[in-house]
Amino acid sequence: MNRDIVIVGAGLAGLSAARALRNSAPLVLEKEARVGGLAASKHVDGFTFDYSGHLLHVNSARIRRLVDTLLPGALRAVTRRAGILMEGRLIDYPFQANIRFLSKPQQKECLLGLIETAGTALSRGEREGLSFHDWLLACFGRGIFRLFMEPYNRKLFQTDLRRLSSEWTGWAIPRPPLEEVIDQLLGIRKHDYGYNTTFLYPKRGGIELLPQALARGVREIRLGAEVTRIDVPARRLTLKSGEQIRYERLISTMPLKALVGLSRGVPPEIRRAGRGLKHVSVRVVNLGLRRKPATRKHWFYIPEARFTPYRVGLYANFAPRTVPVGCGSAYVEIARGAGTRLARDQAKRAAIALLREMGMLGSARDVVVHDQLDIPCAYVIHDRERRTNLPALQAYYRQNGIFLAGRYGLWSYMGMAETMESGMKAAREAGAQTP
Ligand SMILES: Cc1cc2nc3c(=O)[nH]c(=O)nc-3n(C[C@H](O)[C@H](O)[C@H](O)COP(=O)(O)OP(=O)(O)OC[C@H]3O[C@@H](n4cnc5c(N)ncnc54)[C@H](O)[C@@H]3O)c2cc1C
Missing domain, CATH: 3.50.50.60 (FAD/NAD(P)-binding domain)
Incomplete structure (x- = not known):
């Protein structure tokens, strides 16, 4: 042919x-x-799951027009409500703008790092010359690096951040001005940051x-x-x-x-x-829950190494019609090195333990649907x-x-x-x- x-x-x-x-x-x-x-999406016993929550962030007028033409009136605009699980507490995301939730010594460590790095304006060439590790330190200082940026990104990319480059970081990781971090710390004014402050998602399905x-x-x-x-x-x-x-x-x-x-x-x-x-693989553990978790947040980042997953999201909080009436659902994402194995049971146990620790699941019996999706090539390594x-x-x-x-x-x-x-x-x- x-x-x-x-x-x-x-x-x-x-x-x-x-x-x-x-x-x-x-x-x-x-x-x-x-x-x-x-x-794509998957339907299991009345629950709709994606290949982990897929939220549409549109910054281009052309794509916005195309999406509106393709799906007139079918999408809802949602304002992000994201959090971070940190030392047993749920705090607001992004970490670098919300140090007010930390202990006083941690706030001091983060603030000192931000003050030291506040004058660092990196040209594109300079940024591209730095490893991801050095770029994070140059932008945020030691405290934010140590408490969130390093452990979270190491878990996601499954590698030492010195091996990664930083040319992709500009759009993905916001760098709030020091003054605005102080505004938030002192409760003067709230600011929001990042490419994903709002997103579109289907009203049904x-x-x-x-x-x-x-x-x-x-x-x-x-x-x-x-x-x-x-x-x-x-x-x-x-x-x-x-x-x-x-x-x-x-x-x-x-x-x-x-x-x-x-x-x-x-x-x-x-x-x-x-x-x-090089790339990393991701296992998505999708769970249908008998009850709605007691939070309005859409998703959480999980930097601590004692939990295997790096992120958990709650479909019903941004798409109520993806679950049967009264129920909740969650996606739990686990990154692993390309080609490494992860037993299904182990992934399920890790997901349930995390949801219980976060207070979103009373007991494993409240899980009414369990499904897993494998994404062999999920994050490319820059x-x-x-x-x-x-x-x-x-x-x-x-x-x-x-x-x-x-x-x-x-x-x-x-x-x-x-x-x-x-x-x-x-x-x-x-x-x-x-x-
Ligand atoms: C865990 C995770 C969460 C994400 N969350 C979001 C999000 O919230 N918001 C967002 O905007 N983006 C998100 N993304 C990114 C988003 O999924 C991708 O940007 C987008 O879906 C990629 O589309 P694609 O067409 O490039 O690739 P794909 O969707 O991978 O499509 C490639 C297609 O090629 C087919 N194919 C492969 N090999 C062959 C072959 N040999 N012969 C024939 N067909 C073949 C595959 O089956 C597949 O259908 C996420 C990605 C991951 C991994």
């Missing part, structure tokens, strides 16, 4: 690319039996509504069609079924590391660059190697008619909105390249 444009993956990136290219009739290949990728709406505008999506081999110089791919498809241009949203793994005819330096990409490997991979594939898109296609820390943008950008690039 010969096709002009083929898109691998029917997650948000692939579907956004396909929608943008709908006049060119692209073929979308998806290995799963449903669209959505990580933005899970986040799957978004990819499903995108998919309705795409003519040809083949589900259960796993790409197992790509002969790059010949521009030919093979499906698990054995079928071969020749393409002129391909948009790949599958994990870049996997793309390199199944590419044939690539030079050794490209194979090496692919092997150098390290120095990635900084050189990614441009080399991108350039090589582009020369061969393959355009990378999405959080894993581009091996970049991106939310759903950025992922959609990246799909649309790849569509423009692929559309502009004459076969």
Whole structure:
């Protein structure tokens, strides 16, 4: 079979690319039996779960317009209520702006660190030269680093923060001015920070509504069609079924590391660059609860090493219709090194112990539904190697008619909105390249 444009993956990136290219009739290949990728939802006995809470943070007017067109009136805007479990207490997030909840010696330690670092204005070049570890210290000082930033991020990324780079941090980790931290500490004025202060979520159902709406505008999506081999110089791919498809241009949203793994005819330096990409896996423990937990917060960060999970969220607090009347539900996220095993029972026990410690669950008998989802490639690791490997991979594939898109296609820390943008950008690039 010969096709002009083929898109691998029917997650948000692939579907956004396909929608943008709908006049060119692209073929979308998806290995799963449903669209959505990580933005899919799962329904179990009256509870709706996502691949952990997927909240839509939109900073781009273009994506906002697209979402409003796709789902008119279907989304609710929610103002974030997030917290942190710290030494047995639930305090407000973000940590760096809410040191008022700490003990006096801890407040002093954090404040001294903030004062020491207040004058540090890092240019983009300077920031990119620092490891994530050094960037955190330069921005927040020792106290905030020691109490929250280091333990939380080590748990999430499962590695020493000296091995991570910091070019991705600007949008993800807000740096409040010292004066505003003092305002909050003294109770003068409240401020809020971060890319996720408000978010959109469906009024009914899970986040799957978004990819499903995108998919309705795409003519040809083949589900259960796993790409197992790509002969790059010949521009030919093979499906698990054995079928071969020749393409002129391909948009790949599958994990870049996997793309390199199944590419044939690539030079050794490209194979090496692919092997150098690192990531962490996440297990999501979804729990349906007999009762609503006694908190209005949407989610909590868990920095302390004595708990295995790094984050817990409460669907019903931002999406009441995802649970049966009177019930609650929670997602508990556990990060682990890529390729390491985590027994199902162990994950469940860790999730329940955490919810009990947080006072959100009386006893394990209050868990009426238990489900687990595995995300083998969940967070890509931004390290120095990635900084050189990614441009080399991108350039090589582009020369061969393959355009990378999405959080894993581009091996970049991106939310759903950025992922959609990246799909649309790849569509423009692929559309502009004459076969
Ligand atoms: C734990 C967690 C929580 C998150 N929470 C949020 C949040 O609250 N808000 C937010 O904005 N973002 C969140 N994200 C990020 C968000 O999930 C992603 O940005 C987005 O869903 C990625 O979409 P994508 O299309 O790039 O990739 P994917 O969703 O991974 O889609 C890729 C698709 O390619 C398919 N595929 C892979 N290999 C093949 C193959 N060989 N052949 C055919 N098909 C293949 C896959 O099955 C998949 O459907 C979260 C991510 C994680 C891991």
